[in-house]
Amino acid sequence: MLQLDRVRRSQSRFTIPVSGVLLLTLCSICTTAAQAQAAGVVADMVKNEVAARSRHPHFSYLSEERSTRTGGHLWKENVIETDDGQLRHLISVDGSSLSVAAAEAEERRLSSLIDHIGQLRKVNKNRTDDESRAIQLLKLLPEAFLLSPAGESQGCLRFAFQPNPAFVPSTNEERIVSAMQGTISIKEPVNRLCSIEARITHPVPLGLGVLARVDKGGYVSIVCEPVNANDWQITHISLHLGGRILMMKGLSRKMEAQSSNFHLVPQHQSLAQAAELIRP
Numbered sequence: 001m002l003q004l005d006r007v008r009r010s011q012s013r014f015t016i017p018v019s020g021v022l023l024l025t026l027c028s029i030c031t032t033a034a035q036a037q038a039a040g041v042v043a044d045m046v047k048n049e050v051a052a053r054s055r056h057p058h059f060s061y062l063s064e065e066r067s068t069r070t071g072g073h074l075w076k077e078n079v080i081e082t083d084d085g086q087l088r089h090l091i092s093v094d095g096s097s098l099s100v101a102a103a104e105a106e107e108r109r110l111s112s113l114i115d116h117i118g119q120l121r122k123v124n125k126n127r128t129d130d131e132s133r134a135i136q137l138l139k140l141l142p143e144a145f146l147l148s149p150a151g152e153s154q155g156c157l158r159f160a161f162q163p164n165p166a167f168v169p170s171t172n173e174e175r176i177v178s179a180m181q182g183t184i185s186i187k188e189p190v191n192r193l194c195s196i197e198a199r200i201t202h203p204v205p206l207g208l209g210v211l212a213r214v215d216k217g218g219y220v221s222i223v224c225e226p227v228n229a230n231d232w233q234i235t236h237i238s239l240h241l242g243g244r245i246l247m248m249k250g251l252s253r254k255m256e257a258q259s260s261n262f263h264l265v266p267q268h269q270s271l272a273q274a275a276e277l278i279r280p
Contacts, residue, residue, distance in 0.1 A: 085124030
């Protein structure tokens with residue numbers, strides 16, 4: 001009887017560790033499966049977003065922006081997209097309509113852009129470059145981050161993401177992105193981006209820290225919404241980055257922008273025709 005008790009005690013000492021190992025193994029398998037499923041959903045969204053941008057129709061909309069570009073003032077602008085880039089017409093500053101003199105100066109600026117397409121393309125170059133970089137970085141999402149389900153938010157599936165230690169960045173933009181963690185929301189079954197919120201978790205030296213540095217704590221928030229049955233647009237951008245980033249083109253350190261009143265406009269129209277649609 002004494003020997004049987006010893007055997008039972010011996011078995012109990014081994015049962016708990018073995019059960020714990022099995023539990024940890026099952027949790028690891030479930031976590032890996034959930035991460036793989038999340039990565040698949042995000043990859044499908046990325047394909048959809050890239051395809052949508054390749055056939056991007058032209059819109060007019062109302063923009064309200066406070067940023068480095070606006071000198072910290074709140075600019076309200078009528079915006080229209082053309083084959084040569086965006087045309088913007090300033091209609092108010094800090095909630096006040098333009099004075100007669102300011103309105104005349106804005107009209108001269110708009111007329112000059114219409115008459116000098118090269119000047120318009122130069123004005124839009126930073127924005128065009130930023131959009132190209134955004135597409136490339138969007139493609140990196142499934143590779144650069146570890147993703148896991150995080151419930152739902154406003155009818156969109158929500159995923160948490162954190163840097164993938166196996167990812168090796170090769171550009172400055174990738175280095176900044178790989179220092180971020182946050183959440184991304186996706187609308188199913190259309191697989192479109194609802195929102196992304198990300199924060200920089202540690203300082204990012206660029207060019208060995210000599211050319212530039214992005215500080216910890218910077219964040220970006222982007223919200224996308226459907227503007228008709230087929231098209232989604234960015235309706236809100238919040239960007240706050242600190243540090244010494246003077247050598248990086250097209251990167252605003254601070255931006256709060258809201259876009260609304262989207263309307264499809266004719267494709268391939270002339271700049272003069274487009275300008276008529278955004279004049280007050």
